[in-house]
Amino acid sequence: MDPNGHAASSTKCGHVLTKAEMDEIRSDIVNMLRPSWLTSLPSEFGSAGYGKLKADQWRVLGTTFLPVSLVRLWSVVEAGNPRSERCRQILDVTMSLLSAVAIACSRVTSVNHAQLYLTNMYSYLNGLKTLFPDYSLHPNHHMALHLPDYLLLYGPVHSWWTFPFERLIGILQRISTNYKLGKFYNLPFSLV
Amino acid sequence: MLQYLVQLCIMRDTDKISQRDRRLLSNFPADPRPAQKALHLDRQSTILAICPDDSCHQSHKPTFNPGSPIPIYPKLCQGLHFGKRCEEELLRPKHIQGNVVFLPIKTFVYFDLKDWMGSLLSDSDVETKMDAAWTQITEPRRSGTMRDIFHGEMLRDFKGHDRKHFGSEEDEGRYVFSLGVDFFNPLSNKQAGKKVSVGIISLICLNLPPDLRYKSEHMCLVGIIPGPHEPPLTTLNHYLTPLVDDFLDFWDPGVRFSRTGGHNHGRLVRCAIVCVVCDLPAARKTSGFGPSSHSHFCAVCHCTRQNQGYNDINYHAWRKRTKEECLASAKAFDNAQTKSEQDAAFASSGVKWSELLRLPYFDPTRFVVIDAMHNLFLGLINEHFQNILGIRLDKDKEQRSPTITIHFTDTQWDNLTETVKKDSRRLLAWLRMPLNQELSTPEGYNSWFKKFAGLRLTVLQLASDEIGCPAIPTDHRKTKMCRGDYARGLLHWVCDLS
Numbered sequence: 001m002d003p004n005g006h007a008a009s010s011t012k013c014g015h016v017l018t019k020a021e022m023d024e025i026r027s028d029i030v031n032m033l034r035p036s037w038l039t040s041l042p043s044e045f046g047s048a049g050y051g052k053l054k055a056d057q058w059r060v061l062g063t064t065f066l067p068v069s070l071v072r073l074w075s076v077v078e079a080g081n082p083r084s085e086r087c088r089q090i091l092d093v094t095m096s097l098l099s100a101v102a103i104a105c106s107r108v109t110s111v112n113h114a115q116l117y118l119t120n121m122y123s124y125l126n127g128l129k130t131l132f133p134d135y136s137l138h139p140n141h142h143m144a145l146h147l148p149d150y151l152l153l154y155g156p157v158h159s160w161w162t163f164p165f166e167r168l169i170g171i172l173q174r175i176s177t178n179y180k181l182g183k184f185y186n187l188p189f190s191l192v
Numbered sequence: 193m194l195q196y197l198v199q200l201c202i203m204r205d206t207d208k209i210s211q212r213d214r215r216l217l218s219n220f221p222a223d224p225r226p227a228q229k230a231l232h233l234d235r236q237s238t239i240l241a242i243c244p245d246d247s248c249h250q251s252h253k254p255t256f257n258p259g260s261p262i263p264i265y266p267k268l269c270q271g272l273h274f275g276k277r278c279e280e281e282l283l284r285p286k287h288i289q290g291n292v293v294f295l296p297i298k299t300f301v302y303f304d305l306k307d308w309m310g311s312l313l314s315d316s317d318v319e320t321k322m323d324a325a326w327t328q329i330t331e332p333r334r335s336g337t338m339r340d341i342f343h344g345e346m347l348r349d350f351k352g353h354d355r356k357h358f359g360s361e362e363d364e365g366r367y368v369f370s371l372g373v374d375f376f377n378p379l380s381n382k383q384a385g386k387k388v389s390v391g392i393i394s395l396i397c398l399n400l401p402p403d404l405r406y407k408s409e410h411m412c413l414v415g416i417i418p419g420p421h422e423p424p425l426t427t428l429n430h431y432l433t434p435l436v437d438d439f440l441d442f443w444d445p446g447v448r449f450s451r452t453g454g455h456n457h458g459r460l461v462r463c464a465i466v467c468v469v470c471d472l473p474a475a476r477k478t479s480g481f482g483p484s485s486h487s488h489f490c491a492v493c494h495c496t497r498q499n500q501g502y503n504d505i506n507y508h509a510w511r512k513r514t515k516e517e518c519l520a521s522a523k524a525f526d527n528a529q530t531k532s533e534q535d536a537a538f539a540s541s542g543v544k545w546s547e548l549l550r551l552p553y554f555d556p557t558r559f560v561v562i563d564a565m566h567n568l569f570l571g572l573i574n575e576h577f578q579n580i581l582g583i584r585l586d587k588d589k590e591q592r593s594p595t596i597t598i599h600f601t602d603t604q605w606d607n608l609t610e611t612v613k614k615d616s617r618r619l620l621a622w623l624r625m626p627l628n629q630e631l632s633t634p635e636g637y638n639s640w641f642k643k644f645a646g647l648r649l650t651v652l653q654l655a656s657d658e659i660g661c662p663a664i665p666t667d668h669r670k671t672k673m674c675r676g677d678y679a680r681g682l683l684h685w686v687c688d689l690s
Contacts, residue, residue: 054572
């Protein structure tokens with residue numbers, strides 16, 4: 001066991017990041033100079049009381065902040081330290097996931113994009129299975145392997161993801177109501 | 193006030209008011225409703241009566257007597273379940289100005305799609321842009337890059353009712369839509385709040401250029417599925433029926449508008465739904481596939497939980513579903529005469545009937561897209577960082593390390609039932625915490641006393657035996673100890689430790 005109570009090379013899920021590393025990641029987010037249009041994250045994200053992160057916050061976290069922090073923390077392997085070696089492997093797997101996501105969400109797509117996505121996603125899932133043998137995959141992982149078919153059928157994701165529909169829900173949620181369900185007809189719809 | 197201002201304007205040059213102006217002033221509207229009516233700001237809508245029975249949800253269109261605006265609904269539900277009528281009461285009496293009127297108990301307001309289309313096409317600029325979308329299909333592109341949905345294979349090969357390419361007819365308006373169905377909590381997602389689920393059916397016209405497409409004024413709200421719960425199983429279909437009816441009209445023979453923004457002499461318009469964009473549970477419900485916990489968990493391929501399971505990632509070997517298979521299975525489900533027959537059909541294929549299958553061009557294996565937002569951001573990235581890498585959400589766990597170790601002896605532990613074990617685990621976790629600081633104040637002591645006294649008597653008894661701290665009764669003559677007494681004893685022991 002290391003001082004933080006984490007097994008040095010545990011294959012258990014949810015026991016990789018230590019508290020010190022989380023603090024590093026948080027301080028990286030605070031210190032990074034970022035454009036003002038980038039979705040902001042709660043400063044203490046990951047702690048209870050700060051709520052769940054939104055889809056776009058996960059996107060920003062996964063595509064901008066975490067790659068920078070994790071590469072800084074984990075890419076240099078200390079010789080003879082099993083935890084450091086294992087973290088390096090986990091970093092590689094994480095980077096394949098993040099590359100796959102970045103490729104899938106690109107504004108431009110092509111047959112090559114779809115192929116590259118599939119390669120990355122496949123190596124992510126394979127890596128996950130070797131690094132965490134006890135972890136069982138979810139239906140989402142299965143569906144993610146079908147995603148490239150849709151990239152070819154429908155082009156870039158921005159025209160077929162649910163962000164606009166969710167925004168419409170946000171507009172509806174903000175309409176003030178009398179909290180009586182089933183009286184929708186009397187609502188003043190500014191949309192319709 | 194406005195009326196007075198107008199009057200002043202009219203009387204600026206002259207004292208006399210003409211007959212016409214006098215009439216204008218006397219008919220001056222008191223609220224915005226006449227303007228709304230004159231400018232057609234309100235969208236046409238139909239109010240459907242929904243069966244209040246949670247397992248039925250059958251929708252009923254109103255009928256009208258000639259010349260009367262009062263909608264007439266059937267008194268009892270007409271829904272058929274395996275040859276048996278539902279016959280649930282649909283209407284309730286309401287007293288309006290001394291008259292009794294029967295109004296539907298549960299309503300679904302369907303906003304007319306043809307009316308919305310008409311209002312969208314009344315802008316000639318928008319209409320031109322929508323027609324221009326099809327030119328993207330033929331324009332040459334560098335090395336197969338795709339920048340919009342029109343560059344995708346789907347729309348490049350999409351055939352119309354006449355077997356020619358859907359966008360090839362230039363005289364007619366040919367428009368494609370994506371359909372979104374999603375459920376949300378109108379009371380916002382509060383931890384302790386009421387759990388209510390209301391649905392929303394909306395359309396996005398893909399012919400609009402991306403910068404206009406997602407503006408709320410260009411998105412079509414078809415209807416709101418009333419709560420308080422999601423319609424179960426295939427009952428969502430009843431809410432899609434009016435929409436599918438309209439889309440059937442829009443496909444063949446098409447809808448002729450008497451005038452549009454760019455065509456003064458009218459124009460025939462044909463429309464199609466080309467993709468269904470929802471999160472995974474709603475997508476499955478809308479398109480008639482079983483949930484992802486079903487044996488046939490995938491809507492795209494024939495993988496089953498028994499044979500491949502979620503863990504299989506050898507995607508080359510997965511056999512894809514085809515449109516014909518899905519249609520055949522869905523028909524078998526729909527034609528089943530008994531509940532058991534229907535269940536058997538569903539168990540073997542994982543396909544249910546969906547109203548969207550009535551659209552002749554609808555291919556459930558290709559049109560129901562996997563939503564990248566839910567799948568990648570809320571699915572994979574979230575799962576990876578939260579559960580695999582462990583961005584811990586629980587602050588208590590990371591801050592409070594155990595100060596002492598306490599265990600129950602194994603023989604005692606094995607005799608406990610599962611619920612008692614759960615309570616014991618909680619108690620042990622509390623006892624291991626550094627509590628002295630909190631117990632020194634009266635408020636802290638009281639809150640912990642409440643927590644301890646809330647546990648089961650057997651658990652407290654056992655703990656006090658194991659640790660060797662006797663219960664402290666309020667009255668020393670008492671022989672039978674209650675939970676509070678044991679809790680006091682345990683807390684006393686904790687305080688003594690420091």
